[in-house]
Amino acid sequence: MLRIAFGLTVVCLVASLILGGIYAWTEPAKLRNVAEREQRLIGELLELSPTARVEEVRRYLVWRGNRLEALYLTAGALLRFDGSGALLERTELPAALAGSASADERDAWVQQQARLAADDTFRQVGRFFAGYEGARSAGYVIEGKSAGYKTWIRFFLAIDADYGLRGIEIIEHEEDPGLGAEITEPYFKHQFAGRSFDAIRTIEVTKDPLPAAWRAALEEFADLGLGGWLARHADQLAAHPEIHAITGATISSVAVTDGVKRALRNFRKRMQLVEAHL
Amino acid sequence: MSDALTRPAPPVSELVMRGLFDENPVFRLALSLCPAVAVTTSVKNGLMLGVAVFVVQVLSSVSASLLRRVIIPKIRVPLFVIIIAMWVSVMDMVLAAFYPVVYAQVGLYVKLIVAFAIIISRMELFSMKHAVLPSFWDGFGMGLGFLLAMLLTGAFRELLGSGSIFGYALVEFRPLLLVILPAGGFFTIGLIMALFNWVDLRRGHKLPGEYKGCHG
Numbered sequence: 001m002l003r004i005a006f007g008l009t010v011v012c013l014v015a016s017l018i019l020g021g022i023y024a025w026t027e028p029a030k031l032r033n034v035a036e037r038e039q040r041l042i043g044e045l046l047e048l049s050p051t052a053r054v055e056e057v058r059r060y061l062v063w064r065g066n067r068l069e070a071l072y073l074t075a076g077a078l079l080r081f082d083g084s085g086a087l088l089e090r091t092e093l094p095a096a097l098a099g100s101a102s103a104d105e106r107d108a109w110v111q112q113q114a115r116l117a118a119d120d121t122f123r124q125v126g127r128f129f130a131g132y133e134g135a136r137s138a139g140y141v142i143e144g145k146s147a148g149y150k151t152w153i154r155f156f157l158a159i160d161a162d163y164g165l166r167g168i169e170i171i172e173h174e175e176d177p178g179l180g181a182e183i184t185e186p187y188f189k190h191q192f193a194g195r196s197f198d199a200i201r202t203i204e205v206t207k208d209p210l211p212a213a214w215r216a217a218l219e220e221f222a223d224l225g226l227g228g229w230l231a232r233h234a235d236q237l238a239a240h241p242e243i244h245a246i247t248g249a250t251i252s253s254v255a256v257t258d259g260v261k262r263a264l265r266n267f268r269k270r271m272q273l274v275e276a277h278l
Numbered sequence: 279m280s281d282a283l284t285r286p287a288p289p290v291s292e293l294v295m296r297g298l299f300d301e302n303p304v305f306r307l308a309l310s311l312c313p314a315v316a317v318t319t320s321v322k323n324g325l326m327l328g329v330a331v332f333v334v335q336v337l338s339s340v341s342a343s344l345l346r347r348v349i350i351p352k353i354r355v356p357l358f359v360i361i362i363a364m365w366v367s368v369m370d371m372v373l374a375a376f377y378p379v380v381y382a383q384v385g386l387y388v389k390l391i392v393a394f395a396i397i398i399s400r401m402e403l404f405s406m407k408h409a410v411l412p413s414f415w416d417g418f419g420m421g422l423g424f425l426l427a428m429l430l431t432g433a434f435r436e437l438l439g440s441g442s443i444f445g446y447a448l449v450e451f452r453p454l455l456l457v458i459l460p461a462g463g464f465f466t467i468g469l470i471m472a473l474f475n476w477v478d479l480r481r482g483h484k485l486p487g488e489y490k491g492c493h494g
Contacts, residue, residue: 003350004350004352004353007348007349007350007353007357008353008356008357011357011360012360015360015361015363015364018364018368019364019367019368022367022368022371022372023371025375026371026372026374026375026376027371027375029375029376030371030374030375033374033375033378037378174386174389175386176316176317177316177317177319177323177326177327177386177387178316178317178318178319178320178323178458179319181386212450248458248459
């Protein structure tokens with residue numbers, strides 16, 4: 001009995017040491033890969049030139065008792081707003097943090113700046129990216145997530161100045177291969193691109209089969225870019241006001257659609273409150 | 279050296295052929311059918327899962343054989359599970375960190391492997407009783423046999439269900455949509471299983487009842 005307990009304990013310890021070692025060895029490279037991929041996707045989604053600049057904006061919520069405050073950390077400053085969007089305070093970012101500081105270091109600095117009382121709660125709740133070509137804004141990329149068939153589906157949305165959707169990219173998901181995993185295929189994800197805020201707000205999912213001509217048009221998206229694609233296929237886009245669900249994966253299709261609608265609606269609501277100050 | 283933990287092993291060619299045909303994990307042993315059916319809707323999916331299983335099978339078989347003298351028999355099954363889960367996690371982390379392009383393709387499949395019956399059964403039936411090198415070849419053959427099964431099933435289902443192979447459309451319609459659905463996956467595996475049995479009989483093997491001499 002003792003021997004069995006001892007044997008199991010030893011094996012579990014050895015296995016966890018090996019796993020811990022491998023994790024410590026691989027995690028920095030993995031985080032670097034994820035960050036690089038995100039930067040690349042942002043550039044592709046906004047069709048940025050190589051000289052364009054991308055700034056990350058991190059959003060935090062603080063509950064002081066029952067009073068809610070929103071904090072936005074931009075590339076240069078920390079802005080504190082009350083629940084109605086009035087600017088309470090602006091703090092310049094110290095030079096040491098402006099350069100290469102990690103997200104964790106920035107979050108820690110923001111938490112320290114928030115001057116929390118003992119029972120206040122502080123949480124990092126989201127982030128988005130603003131692209132600039134010189135001084136001109138090239139649109140936003142926001143991050144959204146939605147409950148898929150098994151776990152979260154994470155995605156990026158590219159958004160223009162009028163809150164229209166320029167494109168979508170699935171970042172992470174664990175849907176079933178051959179079924180829900182098809183959400184990453186051009187014929188599904190590009191159905192969202194090029195639609196206005198109002199079109200997305202009211203968009204529905206249909207189980208009708210995807211028409212062949214529409215599918216062919218969607219598969220040209222990556223080659224043409226949004227501008228060229230709209231020039232050639234604007235009539236097709238107008239003729240298909242609904243999202244065609246993937247065969248055998250209605251749950252995943254609806255999850256992405258609802259997630260896109262929610263992320264876009266919330267982003268516009270928040271931005272209209274604070275945009276003038278960012 | 280030929281005790282209970284190191285039995286004489288068959289030649290390499292027989293070990294590999296066993297995995298590919300005589301004891302093919304999917305078509306002869308009927309193990310790991312559920313994940314196999316869920317994933318083989320296309321050749322590409324089948325190939326990815328097959329390769330991931332192949333690697334974990336070889337690593338796990340070798341590990342179990344190395345440890346066979348220290349594993350306490352009463353707790354061998356939990357230990358096998360820990361070994362498999364460890365290799366699956368190691369593969370997942372290493373691929374994610376150093377081969378992000380490959381990981382983007384196979385990441386989904388790697389996580390499925392922990393629950394594969396074929397891997398644990400080879401550790402129990404072979405690696406615990408044989409030296410490291412034969413265990414390696416047994417894992418190699420069984421992994422390859424599973425890979426072959428995934429390719430055959432995936433090709434059949436993609437061809438008939440989607441009218442394409444490796445994503446390249448061959449015909450503009452879906453000849454038999456049923457085979458791409460889960461039920462169709464079981465039909466496909468059943469059909470290939472029948473083919474394997476037919477070939478086996480043609481090669482002169484007898485039905486199980488005849489082995490025991492029921493007729494005489």
